[in-house]
Amino acid sequence: MSIALPTERRRWKKPPVIKRAWLRWTLILGFAIYLALAFGTISVNWARVWEGLPRGMQFVTAFLPPDFTSRWDEIAQGIAESLWMTVVATAVGIALSIPVGIGAARNIAPLPVYYFCRSILAVSRSFQEVILAIFFVKLFGFGPFAGFVTLAFATIGFYGKLLAEDIEDMDASQAEAVRATGSSWLQWINYGVQPQVMPRMIGLGLYRLDINFRESAVVGIVGGGGIGATLNTAFDRYEFDSAAAIILIIIAIVMFTEYSSGYLRRWVQ
Amino acid sequence: MTDALALPKKAWQRRDRKAQFTVWLGWLIGTAIFVYCFQKISENTIWAFVWDAPTQAADLGGRMVPPAWSYINQLWRPIWDTLNIATMGTLISIVLAVPIAYCAARNTTPSVTFIRPIALFIIVASRSINSLIWALMLVTIVGPGVFAGIIAIGLRSIGFVAKLLYEAIEEIDESQVEAIRSTGASAAQTTAYGIVPQVMPAFAGISVFRWDINIRESTVLGLVGAGGIGLELNAAITQLYWTQVSLMLLVIIATVILSEWVSAKVRHAII
Numbered sequence: 255m256s257i258a259l260p261t262e263r264r265r266w267k268k269p270p271v272i273k274r275a276w277l278r279w280t281l282i283l284g285f286a287i288y289l290a291l292a293f294g295t296i297s298v299n300w301a302r303v304w305e306g307l308p309r310g311m312q313f314v315t316a317f318l319p320p321d322f323t324s325r326w327d328e329i330a331q332g333i334a335e336s337l338w339m340t341v342v343a344t345a346v347g348i349a350l351s352i353p354v355g356i357g358a359a360r361n362i363a364p365l366p367v368y369y370f371c372r373s374i375l376a377v378s379r380s381f382q383e384v385i386l387a388i389f390f391v392k393l394f395g396f397g398p399f400a401g402f403v404t405l406a407f408a409t410i411g412f413y414g415k416l417l418a419e420d421i422e423d424m425d426a427s428q429a430e431a432v433r434a435t436g437s438s439w440l441q442w443i444n445y446g447v448q449p450q451v452m453p454r455m456i457g458l459g460l461y462r463l464d465i466n467f468r469e470s471a472v473v474g475i476v477g478g479g480g481i482g483a484t485l486n487t488a489f490d491r492y493e494f495d496s497a498a499a500i501i502l503i504i505i506a507i508v509m510f511t512e513y514s515s516g517y518l519r520r521w522v523q
Numbered sequence: 524m525t526d527a528l529a530l531p532k533k534a535w536q537r538r539d540r541k542a543q544f545t546v547w548l549g550w551l552i553g554t555a556i557f558v559y560c561f562q563k564i565s566e567n568t569i570w571a572f573v574w575d576a577p578t579q580a581a582d583l584g585g586r587m588v589p590p591a592w593s594y595i596n597q598l599w600r601p602i603w604d605t606l607n608i609a610t611m612g613t614l615i616s617i618v619l620a621v622p623i624a625y626c627a628a629r630n631t632t633p634s635v636t637f638i639r640p641i642a643l644f645i646i647v648a649s650r651s652i653n654s655l656i657w658a659l660m661l662v663t664i665v666g667p668g669v670f671a672g673i674i675a676i677g678l679r680s681i682g683f684v685a686k687l688l689y690e691a692i693e694e695i696d697e698s699q700v701e702a703i704r705s706t707g708a709s710a711a712q713t714t715a716y717g718i719v720p721q722v723m724p725a726f727a728g729i730s731v732f733r734w735d736i737n738i739r740e741s742t743v744l745g746l747v748g749a750g751g752i753g754l755e756l757n758a759a760i761t762q763l764y765w766t767q768v769s770l771m772l773l774v775i776i777a778t779v780i781l782s783e784w785v786s787a788k789v790r791h792a793i794i
Contacts (some may be wrong), residue, residue, distance in 0.1 A: 268716075270704070276701075292607045302666040310664035327609030335567065338560040345557050380779040381772070384655060384743040388760065393579050398564045445537075472653045476746070488661060499651060508651035 306379065313494065320502055321495035325488065329500055332484030333507070337468040339401045339480050343470075344463045346402075347409025354410055355417030362421060362429075375418070378411030386474040399477030404467045412465070416458055417451065424450045460515040467511060471504050553748025587769035594767050598755065598774060604669050605751035605778070608744065609737035617730050619677070620684035620778035628692035631718065642685070649682030653742045658749040672749035676741055680733050691725040694717065694783050728790045783788060 270278060322329070357363045357371035377520020387404040423449060425498040432446030481500060488497040538546065542764050626632050627642035658675035695718060703717035745753025752771060759767040 266753070268720075292611065295603065296669050298670045299666060303670065306664045306666055313660070313664055334563070338563045340555060341560045342564060345553075352725065376588060376780060377776065379783075380739070380776040382739050382743045384746060385772075385775075386758070388746075389583075392583065393576040395569055397562075397568050399568040399573060402564055410607065472655045475659075476657060484658070487536060501656070505648055505651045509647050512647070 270454040284489050292338075316492075317498035318496035320498040321493070323501045325493070326495045327501075328484050328487070329481075329503065330395075330506035332474070332481040332500070333503065335398050336467060336474075336482075339398050339405060339466045339470050340463060343402045344404030344409060344459065344466050347466075348413055348459055348462070350406065351414035351417060352411040355392055355414040356408065356421065356447075358414060358418035360423035360441075361424075361426065361462065362447070366512070371414070373419075376503050377409055377416050379415065382468045383473055384407050384476055387476045389476045391477040396477045396479070398479035401470060401473045401480050405469060407461055408469065413455075413458065413462055417455060418452045420454055422445060457519040460518055464508070464511045464515055468504075468508055556641040564634075569781050576635055577639060583765065586765040589766065590770035590773060592687070593766070593772065594770055595774070598771065601745075601752040601755050602774065602778065604672075604755050605738070605741050605753075606673040607784075608676055608741040608751050609734060611673045612741070613680060613730060613734045613737050614735070615673065615677030616680035616684050620681045620688060624685040624688035624692060625682065627689040630695070631714070632698070636737055642689075645691075646682045646685050649678055649680075650686065651682075654677070654679035654749060655743060658744045659747045667748035667750070669711065669750035671745040672741060672751055675749055678735060679740070683736075684729055684733055687729045690725055691722045691729075695721040708731045722781075731786045731789045738782040739779050742778075 274478075312455060354371050354374055357367045358375055360368055360523065363371065383404055386407055387400065390400040391405045394403060428450060429442065429446035433442050437445065441505070470478075470480045471482045471485065474484070475486045476482040485500045488494070488500060536543070571664050603657045604752055612743070623642050626638045627646060629639070631641045648793065654675050657673060661671040661769070671706050699721065700713060700717035703713050708716065739754075741751050742756075743753045746757045747756065748754070752775065756768065756771050759765075759771065
């Protein structure tokens with residue numbers, strides 16, 4: 255027996271994700287306690303679930319085969335409305351989010367402006383589109399206009415925040431160089447800041463177009479017009495085959511926009 | 524007069540003539556589409572209601588202040604439910620998304636021609652159907668309550684988590700996997716020691732990020748009967764208790780900002 259042997263017997267072990275042992279165990283323990291509490295309070299009526307399963311099967315079979323023809327006029331109208339809403343809301347939302355985004359970038363905005371713009375972003379981002387839609391439908395009446403305002407407002411939060419973060423990450427020396435030529439503030443933004451953030455922002459604009467179309471399918475449920483309204487009507491009339499057709503169309507359009515926006519983004523950058 | 528003298532007069536321009544024309548054409552087409560779409564929306568809008576909106580907003584605002592602070596005591600339970608919907612839903616989606624992402628990543632999928640398209644279709648289908656629509660369907664199947672909400676959030680999140688995860692798997696450093704494989708490791712060992720450690724940080728980041736989004740999503744599921752604070756919100760709106768509505772809106776803002784802060788901290792610690 256040599257002395258060197260015991261080192262060979264030590265087995266290699268995978269290093270843990272969280273290095274500090276106490277932190278690791280606190281997190282695990284805390285999570286376990288949370289799970290126990292959560293399971294304790296979620297009251298699942300298993301009898302109701304069990305009862306619902308055959309109904310679920312009926313539900314699924316009612317979806318098949320999808321019926322594209324009998325409500326085609328309404329579906330086409332809904333899709334067209336959704337597309338109008340998406341286009342207008344994305345354009346207006348992005349136009350409005352540019353000043354807000356510039357104001358929310360810490361490195362180019364004064365502190366009061368910064369706080370004001372950040373709070374706009376926080377409010378816009380906190381509320382799910384549907385909650386916003388409920389209020390805008392109350393204010394502007396049923397129809398695509400309320401949906402358009404909702405999506406535009408939600409776009410401000412998303413796009414403004416990412417724009418602000420992108421401006422904060424920019425190369426300050428390039429902006430400095432433009433300022434050193436004696437440019438005005440607008441020229442500075444236009445030639446020093448904008449070219450740096452533009453490629454990424456075009457990509458994000460296309461991405462937002464995508465999101466807005468998807469969201470336009472739900473603002474209709476609370477009265478905001480578009481394909482969501484058609485879908486909700488189909489559910490209310492128990493015409494599940496038409497609903498299936500609508501859902502399939504939504505999936506197809508989302509897939510199409512996703513692929514084409516990915517392609518466009520690669521082409522732009 | 525020579526050409527050399529005329530030359531300095533030309534001011535610097537960012538783009539040459541052709542590029543400038545292309546940009547203008549782009550703007551022209553874009554504006555035309557925008558105007559057309561707005562025209563269509565405007566045809567379907569009753570403008571009298573829109574012009575009336577400021578008065579309505581002022582009226583509504585007046586009814587909403589001051590928030591009914593004492594109502595907060597009845598809100599703890601819905602808030603807890605909302606948190607549970609988001610957390611449990613995220614857990615379910617993580618469990619289901621991992622195998623799907625594994626099948627969807629080009630470098631780990633068992634079969635590129637058969638299994639990968641199926642996995643991609645599941646991802647797109649889950650992503651395109653909003654959680655509210657999932658909840659609408661699930662409430663009819665499993666009955667109203669928190670359980671329907673959890674499953675709706677879970678199904679909706681699969682696509683998001685799986686998509687980001689499979690992109691992370693596709694971006695791994697193949698040489699590390701090769702190194703593990705060359706030690707004679709089995710397929711399972713290669714995955715566990717070659718791939719998992721590389722995607723683990725991304726995976727944890729994605730999960731926390733989705734949890735944060737899910738908190739926001741789960742606030743509205745109650746509108747269709749799937750539990751959480753949305754249920755109370757809907758009840759208050761239909762009964763026109765606007766002071767309660769404003770309190771709930773404040774609670775939602777606070778919850779979302781808090782969860783966003785937690786998620787940012789955690790992601791910062793991991794990555």
